[in-house]
Amino acid sequence: MKESRTLPTDYVSSPERTSSGRTLRTDEMILNMGPQHPSTHGVLRLELVVDGEIVVDVIPHIGYLHRCFEKHAEHMTNYQQVIPYADRMDYLSSMCNDWAYALAVEKLLKIEIPERVQYIRLIMAELQRIASHLIAVGTYAIDMGAFTPFLWCFRDRERILDLFEMTCGARLLYNYIWVGGVSHDLPPRFVEKTKDFCRDFRKTLKEVHDVLSYNEIFIKRTANVGVLPKDVAINYACSGPMLRGSGVDWDLRRDDPYGIYDRFEWAVQIGKGEAGTVGDCWDRYMVRMREMEESTKLIEQAVASIPEGNVQSAIPKRIRPEAGEVYVRSESPRGELGFYIVSDGTASPYRVKARAPAFVNLSVLSEISRGAMVADLVAIVGSVDIVLGEVDR
Amino acid sequence: MTAQEIYDNLKAKFGDAVGEAKLDALQPWIAISETRTREICQFLRDEPTFAFDYLSCLSGMDYPDGKLGVVYHLFSMTHRHKIVLRTMCTREHPHIQSVSAVWGTANWHEREAYDMFGIVFDEHPDLRRILCGDDYPGYPLRKDFKVPEFYNGMKVPY
Amino acid sequence: MGILNYKFESGNILITSLDGLLNWARLSSLWQMQFGLACCAIEMMAASASNFDIMRFGVIPRATPRQCDVMIVSGTVTLKMATRIKRLFDQMPEPRYVISMGSCSNCGGPYWEHGYHVLKGVDRVIPVDVYVPGCPPRPEALLEGIIKLQEKVRKESLAKKTVPTA
Numbered sequence: 001m002k003e004s005r006t007l008p009t010d011y012v013s014s015p016e017r018t019s020s021g022r023t024l025r026t027d028e029m030i031l032n033m034g035p036q037h038p039s040t041h042g043v044l045r046l047e048l049v050v051d052g053e054i055v056v057d058v059i060p061h062i063g064y065l066h067r068c069f070e071k072h073a074e075h076m077t078n079y080q081q082v083i084p085y086a087d088r089m090d091y092l093s094s095m096c097n098d099w100a101y102a103l104a105v106e107k108l109l110k111i112e113i114p115e116r117v118q119y120i121r122l123i124m125a126e127l128q129r130i131a132s133h134l135i136a137v138g139t140y141a142i143d144m145g146a147f148t149p150f151l152w153c154f155r156d157r158e159r160i161l162d163l164f165e166m167t168c169g170a171r172l173l174y175n176y177i178w179v180g181g182v183s184h185d186l187p188p189r190f191v192e193k194t195k196d197f198c199r200d201f202r203k204t205l206k207e208v209h210d211v212l213s214y215n216e217i218f219i220k221r222t223a224n225v226g227v228l229p230k231d232v233a234i235n236y237a238c239s240g241p242m243l244r245g246s247g248v249d250w251d252l253r254r255d256d257p258y259g260i261y262d263r264f265e266w267a268v269q270i271g272k273g274e275a276g277t278v279g280d281c282w283d284r285y286m287v288r289m290r291e292m293e294e295s296t297k298l299i300e301q302a303v304a305s306i307p308e309g310n311v312q313s314a315i316p317k318r319i320r321p322e323a324g325e326v327y328v329r330s331e332s333p334r335g336e337l338g339f340y341i342v343s344d345g346t347a348s349p350y351r352v353k354a355r356a357p358a359f360v361n362l363s364v365l366s367e368i369s370r371g372a373m374v375a376d377l378v379a380i381v382g383s384v385d386i387v388l389g390e391v392d393r
Numbered sequence: 394m395t396a397q398e399i400y401d402n403l404k405a406k407f408g409d410a411v412g413e414a415k416l417d418a419l420q421p422w423i424a425i426s427e428t429r430t431r432e433i434c435q436f437l438r439d440e441p442t443f444a445f446d447y448l449s450c451l452s453g454m455d456y457p458d459g460k461l462g463v464v465y466h467l468f469s470m471t472h473r474h475k476i477v478l479r480t481m482c483t484r485e486h487p488h489i490q491s492v493s494a495v496w497g498t499a500n501w502h503e504r505e506a507y508d509m510f511g512i513v514f515d516e517h518p519d520l521r522r523i524l525c526g527d528d529y530p531g532y533p534l535r536k537d538f539k540v541p542e543f544y545n546g547m548k549v550p551y
Numbered sequence: 552m553g554i555l556n557y558k559f560e561s562g563n564i565l566i567t568s569l570d571g572l573l574n575w576a577r578l579s580s581l582w583q584m585q586f587g588l589a590c591c592a593i594e595m596m597a598a599s600a601s602n603f604d605i606m607r608f609g610v611i612p613r614a615t616p617r618q619c620d621v622m623i624v625s626g627t628v629t630l631k632m633a634t635r636i637k638r639l640f641d642q643m644p645e646p647r648y649v650i651s652m653g654s655c656s657n658c659g660g661p662y663w664e665h666g667y668h669v670l671k672g673v674d675r676v677i678p679v680d681v682y683v684p685g686c687p688p689r690p691e692a693l694l695e696g697i698i699k700l701q702e703k704v705r706k707e708s709l710a711k712k713t714v715p716t717a
């Protein structure tokens with residue numbers, strides 16, 4: 001096992017740091033990375049303080065995609081209209097965003113959700129989780145210099161998008177999960193096609209494992225890099241694969257249950273440090289890979305037992321919750337997605353705050369990348385799996 | 394631990410710094426003084442019977458009565474209980490004590506509240522705007538915010 | 552290769568105008584600046600991945616503006632980003648083209664009304680050649696945009712090409 005690369009606590013930039021005995025003066029230099037940079041996954045700008053190749057400090061600058069979600073939510077004429085904006089927040093997992101928002105409003109309204117809707121929502125959210133993780137894994141592979149897994153991941157993601165498209169007509173931003181129901185019932189042949197997909201997808205997973213997960217180069221680039229210890233993860237309120245990668249057994253789907261996750265058999269995956277230290281980039285990557293496997297299981301169980309019913313029976317004609325406030329959280333592919341909604345009794349929300357998992361996860365970046373090499377920083381940023389739309393909202 | 398017990402404990406320890414509370418709400422909340430938030434939060438985090446180690450969310454607010462405020466959603470990984478804290482300040486003197494020394498995650502959340510509402514968090518290590526540009530005029534999520542006509546020579550309204 | 556195999560057997564001579572040759576060369580290798588902004592960027596990525604394969608049109612993503620011919624502005628342009636986009640555009644060598652992808656960069660999209668931090672249309676800072684509508688446009692729509700741009704390039708004459716000014 002390699003020792004983990006962290007900055008010694010007494011680190012000073014000193015002239016005696018060369019091995020040859022000669023003194024070589026090293027200075028700290030400020031390096032700008034982004035907002036246009038192929039490996040920052042969007043418009044993230046990092047201000048690096050480097051000493052040679054070693055990163056002394058990282059200061060993330062965000063807000064290059066601040067699209068005023070909260071202002072829009074306040075200015076809509078009713079609660080339902082916020083959903084398309086919630087879609088656009090984390091554009092890789094729109095279904096999960098819709099669901100999270102709908103959950104919050106449903107809690108304010110105290111309405112019961114029909115059985116069939118619960119099943120459909122779960123299937124959609126898990127398909128979305130797979131699609132989102134596929135992008136995370138595929139782009140991570142590109143960051144590490146492997147191109148082929150990217151193409152495989154996108155190939156399978158397209159099949160999920162086809163399923164979504166046949167359900168609601170959109171490929172990326174669905175506006176599908178509404179308050180109290182869903183916008184369309186499942187189309188004919190959806191169940192068979194989903195089953196087919198699950199069957200084929202296992203093969204893709206195996207292929208990606210073969211070519212990437214246990215690839216020597218990949219392990220060298222990711223194991224022991226960007227180690228996030230358990231207590232730091234909790235102190236920074238990390239969530240999702242970021243938290244589970246650090247070995248914390250925590251998943252809102254199981255521990256703060258919503259929907260019908262408690263009816264199915266599945267397991268929460270956590271990082272175990274198989275390739276290096278617990279909480280390194282490889283663990284986070286691996287948690288995502290294993291979660292896709294679990295999601296496949298969930299989908300298979302759900303499509304096998306989906307009941308009949310009307311999917312729009314519980315949609316309220318008029319959404320006008322009484323004054324009050326709720327904070328409801330759910331597990332999006334990136335972690336704890338919470339909506340804090342304050343209602344003043346009128347038809348539109350008084351305040352909507354989105355607690356975006358990527359925003360919170362990114363805030364720990366400077367903690368875990370001190371002492372890494374500049375090239376490792378790419379591995380670390382990729383393993384956090386940020387979506388800038390959600391970081392900046 | 395129930396919200397009532399948490400409230401009683403806090404009231405006993407901090408007296409006047411703990412204000413009104415609504416414990417029968419959908420999600421019970423307790424109001425605390427804006428000058429002692431750090432102390433109270435530190436206590437809530439470190440006391441083993443509470444162990445609120447996870448700050449789920451921190452949201453700025455602009456209340457209808459013209460006051461600004463911050464809402465904290467705390468959660469305990471060990472005991473799995475939740476509580477909501479609220480604190481308020483006036484528009485003229487928008488100062489609230491920072492809790493970023495207690496939870497690292499509060500750092501960015503507070504910067505966001507500063508950016509959007511203009512709430513100044515005292516003792517914050519690095520209070521800069523986070524989402525809008527440094528020279529952006531005004532605090533956008535305040536209810537009386539007016540969209541600027543121009544920003545850096547670019548027209549803003551449609 | 553079927554047809555071409557028999558076309559150039561004797562002497563390899565092809566007669567065309569200089570403009571025709573140059574334009575053909577330029578339009579079949581429109582290198583694109585690899586630069587995604589928001590949701591539309593995901594569709595742009597999908598367009599360059601397995602199923603749609605934008606590279607068959609000669610569109611190859613490059614990481615630096617100095618090697619690029621076309622900038623695809625894919626997504627919401629915020630006020631903070633607009634100055635950077637302008638700078639990136641200035642760094643691209645002439646002749647350069649801009650495709651505005653998606654409603655956001657066309658006109659502000661869903662954020663046109665309350666978007667206090669959104670630029671309502673990227674054409675307020677840089678000139679745009681092709682607008683691709685949609686929120687998000689499908690990858691096919693982006694391909695159509697590329698073809699439209701190729702048509703535009705085909706009709707140009709280097710001698711008469713006017714320099715776009717911002």
Ligand code: SF4
Nearest residue numbers: 590626653654655686
């Ligand atoms: S046009 Fe629509 S899909 Fe494209 S960036 Fe704007 S909101 Fe996103």
